[in-house]
Amino acid sequence: NPKTGQIYAMATSDPYDPNEPAAISDEKTAAELAGLDEDSNDYKQKQLDAWSLQWKNKAVSEIYNPGSVFKVITGASALEEKTITLNDIFGCGTQIQVEDTTFHCWSFTDHGSQDFAQAMLNSCNPVFIQIGMKLGSEKFCQYYNAFGFNELTGIDLPAESNSISMPLSNMGPVQLASSSFGQTNKVTPIQMITAYSAAINGGYLVTPQVVNSITDENGNIVKKMDTVVRRQVISEDTSATMREILEGVVEGQPGSNCYIKGYRIGGKSGTSQKMDEDSTGQTYVSSYCAFAPADDPEIVMLVMVDHPTGEKFYGSQVAAPICVNVLSDVLPYVGIFPEYDESELADLQVSVPSVQYYTVEEAKKTLEDLGLEVKVKGEGDTVVKQTPVAAKIEHGGSVVLYTEANAKEETVTVPELKGLTKEQARATLDMYGLNLTAEGSGYEEEGAVAQSDQSVGAGQSVPMGTAVSVTFAVTSVGSQ
Ligand SMILES: [Zn+2]
The missing domain is CATH 3.30.10.20 (Trypsin Inhibitor V; Chain A)
Structure with missing residues (x-):
């Protein structure tokens, strides 16, 4: 819930069997272990590694480059600072030169002239680099911190990871450029969805929490967890604008986004390259962050697909359909029903x-x-x-x-x-x-x-x- 930070569901796959947590769920690793002497150090180390991998809650313990989902943060910051307006026009040109580095748009065809809303819909990298430049590294870092990326979210779960973030002192124009479209800094999914929630919930950074209340054996509430608002990051107005812009992303490209008939949904896809694992840039993390209803969000959902191996790899192609499937079931379940227009x-x-x-x-x-x-x-x-x-x-x-x-x-x-x-x-x-x-x-x-x-x-x-x-x-x- 983007307003209260209450977490309705969280899942990591491939899962292990909670009834047999010590059984190694990865078949390949299990086979390797079967061939080793159980008393050897090699066995013990391998088993330990396998356990920490399968027990890891990726939502809070793994860091990743959020890619274009982060454009929501860059955009909200620039709108709030008024370093851009909704009427400013930016160019794509399929690439942009920043000092000695050429940054390419993900699209090989020129997106042409775009305003902010169109650039978000197109997810145009050169535009967001320009928006980052206009914001400047100091303000960029200020908002980055304000949105909570340099601190733990405080979620009531163990093993929350810190981000790896480019400090202001090291942030030249090239680092600012790649940070602006989500490629430099590594954050946890829980940090990303918490910041994203602030961008769309009226501007409030809220602490995510799994436990809503504690009851005794008779069902009496012993403790009720209150919503913890850490601070206001952007204004209600800027947040309302972001909701409209992100609803436009879904409405503007119903085929490759989180469009669901009868619902107002906002969303943004992201696809980043795992350069530290594969320097050829062919290994991806693809994600989608959706919220509904777009005008008054009750649910926000982040899906992260680590290393999609099929033909398709864009977040809009591999992660958005998961959001569509889950939200189609969940929205009516929480009492939000579709309203269809004639077409x-x-x-x-x-x-x-x-x-x-x-x-x-x-x-x-x-x-x-x-x-x-x-x-x-x-x-x-x-x-x-x-x-x-x-x-x-x-x-x-x-x-x-x-x-x-x-x-x-x-x-x-x-x-x-x-x-x-x-x-x-x-x-x-x-x-x-x-x-x-x-x-x-x-x-x-x-x-x-x-x-x-x-x-x-x-x-x-x-x-x-x-x-x-x-x-x-x-x-x-x-x-x-
Ligand atoms: Zn472009």
Whole structure:
């Protein structure tokens, strides 16, 4: 909770089994240990290392380069100091020279002229370097400290790590430049989300806490933990501006961000290179920090993916979808429900209920009320079987109902969908008598096409009405 600092959930994977904490969860290490003499020093050291690795709470004990998520802090500081305004225009040029160092934008195509909001949406590195320069190293460090990056957050958990931060005395223009987009300083995830919360909660740096209250065996509250506000870092006004800007990041690029239908969400992605582990710059830490509702945040969530190994590695691609999945479940759970606008409503997918044992008439009414088409096979009065069931399909999709006990399902051959837009895929499947389940937050976005992962491969024979699930994504562009 960005206002109170109460932590609702915290997880590190791969997890160990808490019932057997000493069992080595990493298979490779476990196999290595099995080959060693248990009394040898080598064994003991390896076991100790493995334990500290698997027991480590990365959220509080690991430090990382936050990358572009940190642009929220640089931006909020510069707005608060009025060294920039929302109307200032900055250039990208895909790179910027700072003394003897050339810094590149993550994008190979020039972002062109941008104001602050557009630069945040584009996550444009050259703009944030310019914003850092305008702020200056002294003010940069002042806000860096004010946002709590040079102290422990004070969370009620053990083994909180200190950051590794560039001191003002060593901060030349090059260090300032790389710090401005989150690449120099290493902080813990808990420091990052605490500072980020201050940027969006009205400006208050709040101590994160796991324990809300302590009760005795009869359920009486023995101790209630109060919210601890350490200080105000930026003004309510600047914080309100940051909420709008970050909501714009999600709204402006629904495909590659934390867009969830019916909700106002703000967020920022980050992708940093682990240069100390891999000097070629090919090893990444990808993250996303989202909050909702954007106008009055009740939840803030940071996902950090350490060393994504797939084809995709940007925070917007690997961490944002995790935020989407979790927040889609959590927001209704905490009583925040979606409010759809008309275009969202038309686009909603429908979950097909089971109408088995309904009369044909009842079944038709139930399904048609949900905006689905119904195809009845057979002459019976009662539904004995249906396809699909419990699948999420597009509005206007069709459900095949069988009314005779030993009716044989009609089958059709699945077409290839890769490369089609959602509309094309839906129309194609419809022609074959099949349904579409669209996956991936990218399917809203212009230019998003079906990826090669359709749930039933082309050429396979399936019952008519089957829902084929397909991920849609924009492959040519992304955002860091
Ligand atoms: Zn750029």
